[in-house]
Amino acid sequence: xxxxxxRFDSLRALRRTDKIAQSQKKRVHAVDEEVSTNSNxxxxxxxxxxxxxxxxxxxxxxxxxxxxxxxxxLLILLNIVWSCESAVHSASGRCKKNSRVFIMLDTLGLLxxxxxxxxxxxxxxxxxxxxxxxxxxxxxxxxxxxxxxxxAVKTDxxxxxxxxxxxxxxxxxxxxxxxxxxxxxxxxxxxxGAYMDAIDREYVKKCKYxxxxxxxxxxxxxHQPSNISARSKxxxxxxxxxxxxxxxxxxxxxxxxxxxSGGRWVGVWRLILLRNPPYDEPRRNGKVPKILTHRLFxxxxxxxxxxxxxxxxVDPLLILERYLWRGEHKFAIAQHKHHRSIYEEAxxxxxxxxxxxxxxxxxxxxxxYEGLEPWSKKKRTPxxxxxxxxxxxxxxxxxxxxxxxxxxxxxxLTPRDQLSFGYVVYRLxxxxxFFMFPNxxxxxxxxLHKHTREHSSKIEWVKSTDEFKGNGSAMKExxxxxxxxxxxxxxxxxxxxxxx
Numbered sequence: 001x002x003x004x005x006x007r008f009d010s011l012r013a014l015r016r017t018d019k020i021a022q023s024q025k026k027r028v029h030a031v032d033e034e035v036s037t038n039s040n041x042x043x044x045x046x047x048x049x050x051x052x053x054x055x056x057x058x059x060x061x062x063x064x065x066x067x068x069x070x071x072x073x074l075l076i077l078l079n080i081v082w083s084c085e086s087a088v089h090s091a092s093g094r095c096k097k098n099s100r101v102f103i104m105l106d107t108l109g110l111l112x113x114x115x116x117x118x119x120x121x122x123x124x125x126x127x128x129x130x131x132x133x134x135x136x137x138x139x140x141x142x143x144x145x146x147x148x149x150x151x152a153v154k155t156d157x158x159x160x161x162x163x164x165x166x167x168x169x170x171x172x173x174x175x176x177x178x179x180x181x182x183x184x185x186x187x188x189x190x191x192x193g194a195y196m197d198a199i200d201r202e203y204v205k206k207c208k209y210x211x212x213x214x215x216x217x218x219x220x221x222x223h224q225p226s227n228i229s230a231r232s233k234x235x236x237x238x239x240x241x242x243x244x245x246x247x248x249x250x251x252x253x254x255x256x257x258x259x260x261s262g263g264r265w266v267g268v269w270r271l272i273l274l275r276n277p278p279y280d281e282p283r284r285n286g287k288v289p290k291i292l293t294h295r296l297f298x299x300x301x302x303x304x305x306x307x308x309x310x311x312x313x314v315d316p317l318l319i320l321e322r323y324l325w326r327g328e329h330k331f332a333i334a335q336h337k338h339h340r341s342i343y344e345e346a347x348x349x350x351x352x353x354x355x356x357x358x359x360x361x362x363x364x365x366x367x368x369y370e371g372l373e374p375w376s377k378k379k380r381t382p383x384x385x386x387x388x389x390x391x392x393x394x395x396x397x398x399x400x401x402x403x404x405x406x407x408x409x410x411x412x413l414t415p416r417d418q419l420s421f422g423y424v425v426y427r428l429x430x431x432x433x434f435f436m437f438p439n440x441x442x443x444x445x446x447x448l449h450k451h452t453r454e455h456s457s458k459i460e461w462v463k464s465t466d467e468f469k470g471n472g473s474a475m476k477e478x479x480x481x482x483x484x485x486x487x488x489x490x491x492x493x494x495x496x497x498x499x500x
Contacts, residue, residue: 118440122318126229129321134301137330139398139431143181146295146404149190162479163192163278163288164411169489172412175405176427186404187292187411193278194288196296199262200272207237210300211316213269214241214289215308217282218249219451223311224267226447232317233268239297240269240308241289243277249452272296279480281457284415290391291407291417294400307389310446319445323392329435330399332392333421334442336385340375342367342419343498345385355414356462356475359484363413365495366488367423374498375422382436384422390445402432412483 123129152166153159159166167185175184188194196204215222222240242250250256250266257265264271277285286308289296293303302324304316323332339345346364350357375384393399402424409420425432459475462468468476476485 117443118438120314120322120441120444122314122322126231126315126317129317129325132325134394137396137398139396140178140180141182141397141401144397144401144404145181145183146186147183147189161189161191162482163187163189163194164408164480165189165192166482167408167412169483169486172408175408176424178401178428178431182401184401184404185408186295186400187278187288187407188295193276195275197273197275203263203270204237204239204272204297205299207239207297207299208301209236209316209320210293210297210303211236211238211312212241212289212293212297212303212305213239213308213310214286215246216243216277216285218246219282219453220308220449221250221253221255221452222266222269222271222308223447223449224269225312225316227313227315228268229315229317232315236316237297238268238270239272240266241272241274241296243274243282243285247271247273279415280477281415281459281480284410284477284480287407287410287415287417290388291403291410293391293393294395294403300395302394303391305391306446309449309451310389311449312446314445319392323435323437324394327435329433330394330396331402331432331434333434333436334387334390335383335436335439336387336418337439339385340383341498342372342384342422343374345418346416346497349416349419353460355416356459358462358465359414359459359481360416360419361497362484362492363416363419364497365492366413366483367419368497369490369492369495370423370427372423372426380430381422381425384425385418386421386436387439387442388417388421390442398432402428411480413481414484415480 147165150159150161150165153161164187165185171185175182211225213222225238247256247264250271255266256271259265264273272289274285274288278288279285290305290307293305294300297303302320304312304319306312323329336345339348343364346360349355350360354360372384373379375381393403405424405427406417406420409424410417413420425434459477462472462475466472
C-alpha cells in the first residue's frame, strides 16, 4: 500500500514537470514568432525605404536636404537676431558693435536702431522771434570770388570742361591759405553742366531765406514739411533741386503742379530743375545743392539744407533762432552719432560698401600724410565727423569759402562728404568757427522716410585696384574723383592708417 502511494506521487510529479516543460516551450515558441514578426516588419520597412529612395533622384534628395539645412540656419539666425535685440543678451560678445556678427546683421538691415532723440530747446512761437540784422563778418576774408573758366581746358584741346574744374594739387594747397581777398574753385565751371532754367533763376532771386533739398535719379519723393507757421511760409522759399529723371518720376505719380508762369510745384516745394547733371554718380550730383547752396541761390542770406528722404517737423524760423542767432553762430551741423574720427567713419563706409574700398583708403592716406590726426579730446571741436543731412548756415564770405573748400574735396576725392568735413576744418586751423550740436537734437528735427529704391553702383563693390584694370576701367568716374587717379606729389605707400 505504501509503495503504491509513492508510485502515485512520483507519477504526479512527473506529469507536473511535463506540463511546466510544455508551458515553457509554448512561451519560447511565442517569443520566436514575435521576433520573426518584428524581423519581417523591419525588413518590410527597410525595403520600403529603399524603394522610396530609389524612386527619388539625387538632385531631389539634395534639394530636400538643402531645405532642411536652410530651415535650421534660419532658426539659428532668428535666435541671433533676437539675442542681439534683447536688452538681456545685447552685452554678449557676439552682439558687440565691433563683432563680425553684429556688423553683418547691421549691414543686412536686420537690426532695428532705436531713434536717439531729445527735446530741442526752441522757442514756443515763431512770431515771437526778432530777426537780427546782418552783421559784417569779422573774419580775415572780405572778398570771395570764384574760378569760372578753366585754364587747363584752354591750353589742352583734348580736355572737356568739368563742373569742378581741373584743380591742381598746388591750387588746392593755396586755397587753404586765408587772405582778405580770395579766388577759388567752387564748381560751376563754364560749360561744365548743372544748368538752371531761366524761369527758376529768376524765381530764386527773391529768396533770402531758403529751406533747400534735393533728389537725384528718382531715389526719393518730396515730403511736405510739418508744423510750419504762416510767418515761415511767407518768409522762406522751399526749394527742391531735382534732375530730369526725378522730375519725370514725380510727374508720372501725379504729384506735379504748374503755376501760370511755368513754375513746377509739389505742395510747398518749388522744384528747381538742374539740367545736365555734372557727375556720373547720383550721390556726387547731390552734393551740388547740398554744399554749394550759396552758388545755386546767390541772393540767399540764410539756408537750411535737409536731405531729400527727410520730412522737416520743426518750423525753420525756430531752427535758425536755436542754432544760429541764439549763440551768434554762422554755421551749424550735428555731431555724428557713432564716430568722431574720420578714420573710423572711413572703415564704416568700407564695411557698408559706400564706395570702392581702395579709393577710400587712398583718400584717407592723403589726409593722414597731410597731418590729420584721429580725433581726440585735445582737439578744439567735439568731433571731426558730422551728420551732414542737415546744414544750417548764414551765407557769409567765410561760410561760403568753407563750403567751396569742402566741395572741392568731394569733387577731387571720394563723394563721402563726412570724410572731408573735418579735414577742411583742420586745414583752416581754427579760423572757421561753427556750432556742432548734439546728435539727439538732430534726430528731433525730422522724420526719416525710406528711399523709393536703393542706390547701388559697381564701384561701391570694388575691393582691389586690380578690378579697375582692363574692362573694369569703365567703373572709374569720368567727371569726378580725378584726384584719386592723378599722381599725388608724395609717396603714399609708406603711410599707415590709424586703426579704428
